[in-house]
Amino acid sequence: MASVVSHLQKSGSSRAHASSVTQDAPWVRWTLTTVALLFLGSFILLPLGAVFAEALRKGWGVFFAAFTDPDAVAAIKLTLITTAIAVPSNVLFGVAAAWCITKFQFRGKSVLLTLIDLPFAVSPVIAGLIFVLVFGLQGWMGHYQNAENPWFPWLQQWLVDKDFKIIFATPGIILATIFVTFPFVARELIPLMQAQGTDEEYAAVTLGANGWQTFWRVTLPNIKWGLFYGVILCNARAMGEFGAVSVVSGHIRGETNTMPLHVEILYNEYQFSAAFAVASLLALLAIVTLVLKSLVEWAHTRSNG
Amino acid sequence: MSITATNIKKTFGAYTALEGVDLNVPSGKLVALLGPSGSGKTTLLRIIAGLEFADEGSGRIQFHGEDVTDVPAGERKVGFVFQHYALFRHMTVAENIAFGLNVRKRKDRPSKDEIADRVNKLLKLVQLDNLGKRFPTQLSGGQRQRVALARGLAVEPKVLLLDEPFGALDAKVRKELRRWLRHFHDEINLTTVFVTHDQEEALEIADEVVVMNNAKVEQVGTPQEVYDHPASPFVYNFLGNVNRLQLPWRGLGEGTGAPFTDAKIAYVRPHELEIIRYRVGVEGEVATVHSIHAAGAVARVTTRRGSSEFIDVELSRARLDELALLPDDSVLLRVRRSRLFAEDYAI
Numbered sequence: 325m326a327s328v329v330s331h332l333q334k335s336g337s338s339r340a341h342a343s344s345v346t347q348d349a350p351w352v353r354w355t356l357t358t359v360a361l362l363f364l365g366s367f368i369l370l371p372l373g374a375v376f377a378e379a380l381r382k383g384w385g386v387f388f389a390a391f392t393d394p395d396a397v398a399a400i401k402l403t404l405i406t407t408a409i410a411v412p413s414n415v416l417f418g419v420a421a422a423w424c425i426t427k428f429q430f431r432g433k434s435v436l437l438t439l440i441d442l443p444f445a446v447s448p449v450i451a452g453l454i455f456v457l458v459f460g461l462q463g464w465m466g467h468y469q470n471a472e473n474p475w476f477p478w479l480q481q482w483l484v485d486k487d488f489k490i491i492f493a494t495p496g497i498i499l500a501t502i503f504v505t506f507p508f509v510a511r512e513l514i515p516l517m518q519a520q521g522t523d524e525e526y527a528a529v530t531l532g533a534n535g536w537q538t539f540w541r542v543t544l545p546n547i548k549w550g551l552f553y554g555v556i557l558c559n560a561r562a563m564g565e566f567g568a569v570s571v572v573s574g575h576i577r578g579e580t581n582t583m584p585l586h587v588e589i590l591y592n593e594y595q596f597s598a599a600f601a602v603a604s605l606l607a608l609l610a611i612v613t614l615v616l617k618s619l620v621e622w623a624h625t626r627s628n629g
Numbered sequence: 630m631s632i633t634a635t636n637i638k639k640t641f642g643a644y645t646a647l648e649g650v651d652l653n654v655p656s657g658k659l660v661a662l663l664g665p666s667g668s669g670k671t672t673l674l675r676i677i678a679g680l681e682f683a684d685e686g687s688g689r690i691q692f693h694g695e696d697v698t699d700v701p702a703g704e705r706k707v708g709f710v711f712q713h714y715a716l717f718r719h720m721t722v723a724e725n726i727a728f729g730l731n732v733r734k735r736k737d738r739p740s741k742d743e744i745a746d747r748v749n750k751l752l753k754l755v756q757l758d759n760l761g762k763r764f765p766t767q768l769s770g771g772q773r774q775r776v777a778l779a780r781g782l783a784v785e786p787k788v789l790l791l792d793e794p795f796g797a798l799d800a801k802v803r804k805e806l807r808r809w810l811r812h813f814h815d816e817i818n819l820t821t822v823f824v825t826h827d828q829e830e831a832l833e834i835a836d837e838v839v840v841m842n843n844a845k846v847e848q849v850g851t852p853q854e855v856y857d858h859p860a861s862p863f864v865y866n867f868l869g870n871v872n873r874l875q876l877p878w879r880g881l882g883e884g885t886g887a888p889f890t891d892a893k894i895a896y897v898r899p900h901e902l903e904i905i906r907y908r909v910g911v912e913g914e915v916a917t918v919h920s921i922h923a924a925g926a927v928a929r930v931t932t933r934r935g936s937s938e939f940i941d942v943e944l945s946r947a948r949l950d951e952l953a954l955l956p957d958d959s960v961l962l963r964v965r966r967s968r969l970f971a972e973d974y975a976i
Contacts, residue, residue, distance in 0.1 A: 523711050523713060523715035524715050524716075524717055524718075526680050526702075526709075526711070526715065527709065527711060527715040527716075527717075527777075527780075528717075528728070528732075529680070529701075529702050529703055530678060530679075530680065530702050530703065530705075530707060530708070530709040530781075531703070531728055531729035531732065531780070531781075531783075531784055532703040532704070532729055532732055532733060532784060533703065533728070533729075533732040534703070534732075537732045541717075541728070541732070542717055545717075545719040546718065546719060
């Protein structure tokens with residue numbers, strides 16, 4: 325009896341005592357936090373700060389001069405054009421892929437799912453090389469352009485007349501970017517749509533909605549936050565992609581250089597301030613992306629709660 | 630509006646969900662499709678709704694004599710209520726109910742005021758008057774189910790199809806809501822089919838019960854018919870408790886006529902057995918009392934015959950007091966009513 329009473333008194337004592345049961349000792353907490361912060365600081369914040377510090381070392385004049393250079397302007401433009409085409413394309417493909425994978429049953433579904441992951445699995449350099457192999461002058465397209473008796477002679481004529489090139493030109497850069505960033509939207513949507521199931525769509529159908537109405541009024545509102553999130557990630561990668569684009573670009577200054585490629589060229593030419601200035605712009609875009617991402621997450625949890 | 634389904638077959642790969650099923654739902658009735666999971670009842674309901682289609686060339690679906698087999702779901706004019714409600718989570722209750730009207734082509738669409746008016750009437754009908762502005766997540770399960778019902782009714786369907794309408798609710802709400810549905814059906818008089826695996830639910834509110842098992846219809850009849858005269862061992866087992874008595878049993882299987890000469894099992898409901906104290910010279914099968922459960926309106930005595938055959942007997946509490954039974958007492962069991970089947974049913 326006495327032991328029971330003492331036990332009750334013990335368990336009913338101070339709050340600090342109760343929390344010590346569920347929490348680790350202070351020194352453990354502090355050590356772990358410090359290690360995490362040190363790691364974060366030295367591997368992420370420090371380099372990021374260094375980029376900006378390096379960019380501004382020779383003053384604001386040099387910093388802004390880096391952006392007025394015609395080659396830099398062209399690189400920024402090309403990056404924006406590429407992103408403006410790649411992101412909407414992948415939104416379209418990603419939503420279509422997620423829609424058909426999650427709402428319909430068909431043969432070869434798992435094959436399609438694996439294919440969507442392919443751009444993540446393959447090194448971007450290899451992706452670039454594949455495009456060179458297919459569309460380059462020494463590749464299939466080159467053979468076609470030089471063939472004696474091609475299929476569709478009008479197409480060959482058109483390609484020759486217009487001097488249409490994919491590799492070492494903007495189309496190749498856009499293709500490579502689309503390839504590399506393809507999984508972002510689809511990967512974001514598939515688990516979400518799988519979790520939501522198909523009942524709401526079926527309900528809409530029995531109420532007389534057609535496929536288009538079902539998509540716009542039922543499916544899309546349910547996935548909008550996930551879609552937005554996918555778009556942000558896709559956008560970040562589309563602007564920052566280096567490997568695949570580097571292979572297909574050909575590094576023609578003022579023509580086929582994107583921002584990351586421009587940074588590399590400047591750096592290799594020992595124009596550190598200019599290189600870091602352009603790099604800081606890319607970093608800034610990344611930070612804006614991350615802020616947007618957290619805003620979306622915040623809005624999402626709020627709309628759910 | 631009657632519903633007729635003839636020879637419906639449905640296979641998913643190697644799995645057979647429906648094996649040539651016929652169904653006839655008379656106009657204005659409340660019919661239950663009752664069966665264990667995997668019996669094909671939900672598939673049949675979805676085929677009637679047009680959410681699934683029967684195997685190529687197998688069967689026909691008719692609404693009031695009119696063939697709708699190839700009519701898409703949206704044009705069949707069915708109200709479908711899903712087990713987990715399937716409410717549109719980003720819309721308010723009122724928007725959910727108005728959905729079926731808002732997606733109509735412009736020339737068929739009622740005006741905004743008419744839609745609002747109809748939504749209000751439906752909200753009143755399902756007793757959710759002031760909840761139109763809420764979102765589905767702010768409602769209880771029973772309320773959500775009624776919103777789903779109102780949404781289905783908004784398009785003025787000719788038949789109402791409910792897939793396990795009370796399956797996701799707790800026991801008390803379930804009981805209330807099913808009685809409410811029965812009243813509701815009597816009010817609106819719409820041909821209604823609902824799927825359930827709960828025999829109590831089906832027997833309590835349906836006009837007619839269709840018992841399904843293993844992709845086939847086992848029996849069709851009023852609740853009393855299927856309960857009192859089960860057509861197969863399965864139905865006997867599925868509807869209520871039943872004892873399976875191994876023959877021979879004194880007074881059973883002899884002189885009962887040709888059809889049952891090879892009978893091995895007698896099916897007897899616990900309340901169709903009479904229990905008395907053992908006395909020499911009195912007719913009856915000898916058993917010993919194993920346990921007594923006296924909680925509830927009806928008492929249940931579990932007896933043991935031979936070494937391992939357990940037989941449940943239900944009797945009134947007054948009768949139990951009269952008998953004053955104790956475990957291990959010897960008793961005599963007498964069958965008032967039974968049905969013999971040649972083969973045992975294995976669940």
